[in-house]
Amino acid sequence: MTQQESITVYSIPSGMGGVHTVSIVEDMGEQVKVRIWYGRPSPTGWESWGEWDGQTRIVDRASLTGERTQKLVRLPEDTSAGWMFCQPYEAENYNPENVVAKYIHAFHEGELYRMYEIDENSQSIKEYRVDPSELSEAHKEQAKAVRHECTGYQVKVWERGQTAAA
Structure with missing residues (x-):
């Protein structure tokens, strides 16, 4: 199985004045279960920056903003x-x-x-x-x-x- 190179992500309020980058893990209708992405893409895959990375939350679908593509793998020549x-x-x-x-x-x-x-x-x-x-x-x-x-x-x-x- 090849490694997934990118994923669709959104922004949600972090509750600390900033935002979290998240992806939808499970669609539950009006609400969605999301995974928090906290790190950076590297040549070998996602490089986690700590405890926030990988956490899940259930949020209102309406709170998702800024749909975009997040790379999970970044080739060195792309830097x-x-x-x-x-x-x-x-x-x-x-x-x-x-x-x-x-x-x-x-x-x-x-x-x-x-x-x-x-x-x-x-x-x-x-x-x-x-x-x-x-x-x-x-x-x-x-x-x-x-x-x-x-x-x-x-x-x-x-x-x-x-x-x-x-």
């Missing part, structure tokens, strides 16, 4: 940071013959990898999103292992003189 991570870059003077090494960097969540092509001056001359299937499992695991250690930490996947590029 501002993930989108920026995926944007390609190429230096004006880019030439494949100038590439002396290639490195990958793993995004802080999900399966996003960025390839950096480096010249002899250790300058990045081309950057782009790379399909995980094009990388070895060892390189992906290394990149994931170090992605939280230091911003921008990368794993070398190819160097001039090797027989095959990653």
Whole structure:
């Protein structure tokens, strides 16, 4: 069974001056049983923020406002940071013959990898999103292992003189 990616939600007064985001669990005519959603979508599914999340209440149907769709799963590339991570870059003077090494960097969540092509001056001359299937499992695991250690930490996947590029 595949994971549900989104759900129809509404707003109801929280009783504390704000609102709760809720979805209908059971239609009881004039009243509905609702589930409170308190958290955020993540690549692996809903990430709960605490005790409010998952609670149910029975409320008047008329109290439901602001019908909309709530994502339950959010792909990393759908975030501002993930989108920026995926944007390609190429230096004006880019030439494949100038590439002396290639490195990958793993995004802080999900399966996003960025390839950096480096010249002899250790300058990045081309950057782009790379399909995980094009990388070895060892390189992906290394990149994931170090992605939280230091911003921008990368794993070398190819160097001039090797027989095959990653």
